[in-house]
Amino acid sequence: MLTIAGGVTSPKGFSAGGVSCGIKRSGRPDLSILLSDGPAEAAGVFTTNLVRAAPVEIGIRRLRESATKRGILTVSGVANALTGAEGIADNEVLLAAAERQFGVPAASLLPACTGVIGPRLPVPKAVAALGALAAATGHERADAERAAHAILTTDTRSKEVAVRVRLAGGSVVRIGGMAKGSGMISPRLARAHATTLGFVTTDARVSADRLSTLLAHGVEGTFNMVDVDGDTSTNDTVYALANGAASGPSADDDPAFAEGLYAVLESLARQVAHDGEGATKLLTVHVRGARTLSDARAAARAVVSSTLVKAAIFGADPNVGRIACALGYSGARLDPDSLDVSIARPRQPVPLIVDGRPAPGLDNGGGRRVRDLLRQLEEVPLEIDLNRGRASATAWGCDLSYAYVQINAAYRT
Amino acid sequence: MLTIAGGVTSPKGFSAGGVSCGIKRSGRPDLSILLSDGPAEAAGVFTTNLVRAAPVEIGIRRLRESATKRGILTVSGVANALTGAEGIADNEVLLAAAERQFGVPAASLLPACTGVIGPRLPVPKAVAALGALAAATGHERADAERAAHAILTTDTRSKEVAVRVRLAGGSVVRIGGMAKGSGMISPRLARAHATTLGFVTTDARVSADRLSTLLAHGVEGTFNMVDVDGDTSTNDTVYALANGAASGPSADDDPAFAEGLYAVLESLARQVAHDGEGATKLLTVHVRGARTLSDARAAARAVVSSTLVKAAIFGADPNVGRIACALGYSGARLDPDSLDVSIARPRQPVPLIVDGRPAPGLDNGGGRRVRDLLRQLEEVPLEIDLNRGRASATAWGCDLSYAYVQINAAYRT
Numbered sequence: 001m002l003t004i005a006g007g008v009t010s011p012k013g014f015s016a017g018g019v020s021c022g023i024k025r026s027g028r029p030d031l032s033i034l035l036s037d038g039p040a041e042a043a044g045v046f047t048t049n050l051v052r053a054a055p056v057e058i059g060i061r062r063l064r065e066s067a068t069k070r071g072i073l074t075v076s077g078v079a080n081a082l083t084g085a086e087g088i089a090d091n092e093v094l095l096a097a098a099e100r101q102f103g104v105p106a107a108s109l110l111p112a113c114t115g116v117i118g119p120r121l122p123v124p125k126a127v128a129a130l131g132a133l134a135a136a137t138g139h140e141r142a143d144a145e146r147a148a149h150a151i152l153t154t155d156t157r158s159k160e161v162a163v164r165v166r167l168a169g170g171s172v173v174r175i176g177g178m179a180k181g182s183g184m185i186s187p188r189l190a191r192a193h194a195t196t197l198g199f200v201t202t203d204a205r206v207s208a209d210r211l212s213t214l215l216a217h218g219v220e221g222t223f224n225m226v227d228v229d230g231d232t233s234t235n236d237t238v239y240a241l242a243n244g245a246a247s248g249p250s251a252d253d254d255p256a257f258a259e260g261l262y263a264v265l266e267s268l269a270r271q272v273a274h275d276g277e278g279a280t281k282l283l284t285v286h287v288r289g290a291r292t293l294s295d296a297r298a299a300a301r302a303v304v305s306s307t308l309v310k311a312a313i314f315g316a317d318p319n320v321g322r323i324a325c326a327l328g329y330s331g332a333r334l335d336p337d338s339l340d341v342s343i344a345r346p347r348q349p350v351p352l353i354v355d356g357r358p359a360p361g362l363d364n365g366g367g368r369r370v371r372d373l374l375r376q377l378e379e380v381p382l383e384i385d386l387n388r389g390r391a392s393a394t395a396w397g398c399d400l401s402y403a404y405v406q407i408n409a410a411y412r413t
Numbered sequence: 414m415l416t417i418a419g420g421v422t423s424p425k426g427f428s429a430g431g432v433s434c435g436i437k438r439s440g441r442p443d444l445s446i447l448l449s450d451g452p453a454e455a456a457g458v459f460t461t462n463l464v465r466a467a468p469v470e471i472g473i474r475r476l477r478e479s480a481t482k483r484g485i486l487t488v489s490g491v492a493n494a495l496t497g498a499e500g501i502a503d504n505e506v507l508l509a510a511a512e513r514q515f516g517v518p519a520a521s522l523l524p525a526c527t528g529v530i531g532p533r534l535p536v537p538k539a540v541a542a543l544g545a546l547a548a549a550t551g552h553e554r555a556d557a558e559r560a561a562h563a564i565l566t567t568d569t570r571s572k573e574v575a576v577r578v579r580l581a582g583g584s585v586v587r588i589g590g591m592a593k594g595s596g597m598i599s600p601r602l603a604r605a606h607a608t609t610l611g612f613v614t615t616d617a618r619v620s621a622d623r624l625s626t627l628l629a630h631g632v633e634g635t636f637n638m639v640d641v642d643g644d645t646s647t648n649d650t651v652y653a654l655a656n657g658a659a660s661g662p663s664a665d666d667d668p669a670f671a672e673g674l675y676a677v678l679e680s681l682a683r684q685v686a687h688d689g690e691g692a693t694k695l696l697t698v699h700v701r702g703a704r705t706l707s708d709a710r711a712a713a714r715a716v717v718s719s720t721l722v723k724a725a726i727f728g729a730d731p732n733v734g735r736i737a738c739a740l741g742y743s744g745a746r747l748d749p750d751s752l753d754v755s756i757a758r759p760r761q762p763v764p765l766i767v768d769g770r771p772a773p774g775l776d777n778g779g780g781r782r783v784r785d786l787l788r789q790l791e792e793v794p795l796e797i798d799l800n801r802g803r804a805s806a807t808a809w810g811c812d813l814s815y816a817y818v819q820i821n822a823a824y825r826t
Contacts, residue, residue, distance in 0.1 A: 048742070049738060049741035049742045050740075050741040050742070050746075050747055050749060051737045051738060051740065051741030051747075051749045051752075052741070052749070079734065081734060081737075081738075082733075082734050082737050082749075082766070082769065082770060082771060083770070084750060084769060084770060116732070116734065117732075117733075117734020117735065117737065117738060118732075118733060118734040118771040118775065119771075232738070232741075232742035233738065234734070234737070234738050234741060307720070311817075311818055311822045312822065314818065314822045315822025317822065319529075319530075319531075320495075320530075320531060321492065321494060321495050321529065321530020321531045321647075322530065324464045324494075324495050324530065324647075325462060325464060325494075325530060325645070325646065325647050327463075327464065328462035328463040328464030328465075328645075328647060329461070329462045329463070329645035333463075334463055336463060336464045336465070336495075337497060339464075353495070356495065356497060357495060357496070357497060358495060358531040358532075362531065400818055401818060402815050402818050402819070404724075404818075405724055405727065405813055405814060405815050405817075405818060406815070409724045409725065409727045409728025409730065409813075
């Protein structure tokens, strides 16, 4: 597997585009399309929030009706949630207009929305911009970039990734992806949550069933291990489209393909965490020595989600007790006297907790060296060993800053 | 039941006191005692965090050995957590010295600590101050106030309450309480968490078994329904002492006593929420129409714990979608199309969500009137009807402010 520069248009036979249709007052792009030249096998995982946005309801239904799709139409700026039957009708009208505009079959586009919960979808604005969107859609890398920008809300940067995978038989396929996510992030997709959107394209030949399995499995260890604020959105959606445009045999049972798809999801998840609202630092928590995978995930998520750990990381405060405290309430089985925690710097790991006690120098408000190190690091990689078994997991998050409060105290204004 | 001015010394036969022993650099009081003149029936509920502070371990063990106790010795400024066997030995030494100082039997004092996790308990400092503590201990209201101040950490004010209850037979008893709690608050006592300490005294005659049952039951609906930051502390403890100093029959089966005890716990829980770190507003969420009590509690807790709801309340932003979103992931059974949410102002309730839709004027970034109202209110009382059944519950929390981040980014410095 090779990471390449690119995004959702890196696999063959995919085009993308993004324009501004006037929903965002800022004038930033807010309408985007992702299209496969021909029919693609499709899969999706969705929020587990009981209050589901209209596009989630439609996406679930359309995938149940048929797993062959042509693309994804995304509106950013409004969530189209809490809008009832009218919200669903609004989105259906917009999708039908887009299907006509792009010359694809009825019900072949999947919808996604992200933004403020409550307002109705401004259908006329979006419909009026479809011609411009079609004109701005293409197969180039710049087109993928425009689409990746048009799905953002409070994000500070777009999130893209592409990999090139050599299958067992020797043929080469590509997998691309884009994502958005900045606040209301604590996805539990499939099972999942938070407004996180992720779209994956591939020119490999994969059955819808296999794609669905790989996507659900991959999301568990990637998107669902990201936590920015513990709030599970009404709109979380990750879609995957496989159009088979690369010639070659089925990738269904190819481990290299599975690995490539996982890598794309992991890269996107990491980018989402790094761009958490107000984040100044990426927090990566790797837990090992857990009794089960579920214990490892619970422990990693608890640390990355702890408001107090996040605030301490923002303040570069080596307040290691808060890490132990979060592990203690995580639900993971552990022995408080055999916890080990360190900052996993290559070649120079820095111990924080050893055998369940603060590392020397950290027990009494000390730790100037660790404090200086935390100040410098843009990514804080915590390594935790529960010393109880062999399971491991990684979770991604970010610090809690004044900017997070500012952004969310006045998001709509 | 009558609420009276007072605290833990309002019931007969209880003395209290607090002094500074030099643990807090600020010089604020950090060592406190609560004593019953004679033997008292005792009960306790403790954090469910697997990483338990030394005083929690000792408190659990001492109550298991005997339910007859004489008082509670609290140290604030250090949690005595993550300190292993030495931490337990440290606390035992301090308790033994205090038992000698106050002339009470060995193992008759219960311990509590709150503060930074990691550092060892400064036993010599605390022991050296026991004489001064004894001199400063008395039965007056001012003594209870001093004790209530000495258990605080980042709290901005002490939390006290007292009630007078007339039992069925006509005799009168008193119940008093004090608490601390400001950050790391998301108690799941008995089951419970967050550094929340609560101490309840009563001169009623109650058996230890009954006291334990009433305490565990009461904490479920009060302390365990408070959430400041979702972090469950290593040190949470609520103790109750009943010394029977008021003459009269047993209050074991007296509903007025049970009601009085619950009212004391609820008042303390509310005071803890109101003094949440950095809080500018108290958030009270009352859920009704739930199918079960457990659904009602889950729904109320989810709203009060939502970082996004808390930030919106701080910003006086009527972002009602965030409330619906939190209800959606709460785990409570609900129908998104029949949610009703309002600000429960006496005589003038203000609708926020009606039949699962934003109330008129709130759907499109509007709501200047609601915004003005939110700005004025020091307490925001949300009333939520799930319209699915008859169960109800209340949760208490606070808004998320810049000050919360500031306090927790540099708590130790």
